[in-house]
Amino acid sequence: MNAPAKILPDSQTITSVHHWTESLFSFRVTRPQSLRFRSGEFVMIGLPNEDGKPLLRAYSIASPSWEEELEFYSIKVPDGPLTSRLQKIEPGDEIILRPKPVGTLVLDALLPGKRLWMIATGTGIAPFASLLRDPETWESYDEVIVAHTCRTKEELSYGAAIVDVLPNDPLIGELVGDKLHYYPTTTRAHSAIEGRISDHIRDGRVFESLGIPAWQPEADRVMICGNLALNKDIMALCKGLGLLEGANSDPKHFVVEKAFID
Structure with a gap:
């Protein structure tokens, strides 16, 4: 038929x-x-x-x-x-x-590194939902940190659902192992971790909480996708710590998706 x-x-x-x-x-x-x-x-x-x-x-x-x-x-x-x-x-x-x-949030736009940070607000978690379920992500990095900021706990639900099943995923579960770190924060409701992720990076709370060193150009790679304020804030933090912005044609330490904001 x-x-x-x-x-x-x-x-x-x-x-x-x-x-x-x-x-x-x-x-x-x-x-x-x-x-x-x-x-x-x-x-x-x-x-x-x-x-x-x-x-x-x-x-x-x-x-x-x-x-x-x-x-x-x-x-x-x-x-x-x-x-x-x-x-x-x-x-x-x-x-x-x-x-x-098209897009810049691809592994090809980053130099090889030890840790991959995925930083998102709201629906900016979408490209990371793709990357988190790709075996290449886990084969390329020793640690993957997902930092998702939303207004409320309910708005974190989609990202949390993606993250929750990764260790038991039949395709990539063994690759994920203990490499995954999840750091969800809320800005307008009570939750286990409150505040903007940029503030947690700036004052070192996220690094202390996860037991991970602060960003270093030789080890850390950062992907950013969110509202315009977040994009600018995280980009400034990256540059302040010596990380350079990459592109498909020129891989570096961090990338940001500028095609849309949530």
């Missing part, structure tokens, strides 16, 4: 949707057969507007490069041109997906 014809150009079909909070949801879609990407990259996805023209936004692929489906993680903006409609999708619906992945 032939597969049903696609209604939208560059369209893919929603296979599942999960609403984590009133303002956050994730969804999975079919993967174009021709799509090849590196874990940590993003693509343009969206829906047609009222005129039938594509309304697209950059979304990190949250699934690893080897998975047969693609996963995305999104905020819900009630009056947002795209997310106000995207949050209502259901399995079987179609979305537009432009299969041209």
Whole structure:
């Protein structure tokens, strides 16, 4: 039996949707057969507007490069041109997906190192959800630290769910071993660790808590994905400690995704 014809150009079909909070949801879609990407990259996805023209936004692929489906993680903006409609999708619906992945949050943009720091706010955890499930990440580093800052504990749920299953993952569990460190913080609600991650780095609390030395150019690599304030703050901390910004064409000590903010 032939597969049903696609209604939208560059369209893919929603296979599942999960609403984590009133303002956050994730969804999975079919993967174009021709799509090849590196874990940590993003693509343009969206829906047609009222005129039938594509309304697209950059979304990190949250699934690893080897998975047969693609996963995305999104905020819900009630009056947002795209997310106000995207949050209502259901399995079987179609979305537009432009299969041209790009991005700087890839392992290739970093020099070899001992520790990899993944620092995110909100939906900025999405590219790290991809990288954390990629065997190459664990083969490349002795330690991987995931630092995720959100307003509330509930908003940490998606990232926590990803992290929780890693040690028992049938593909990478043995690679993960005791390499993983998780450091979730909240800024507007009580939790075990409160405050902005940048403050915890600046005053050394995160290093003391994890029993890890402060950043050193010869050992530490940092990936940053979050709101503009976080990006600027962590970049300044990196540069202050002698870490240099890298790119696909010029690997260095840290990288930041500047294509979008949450």
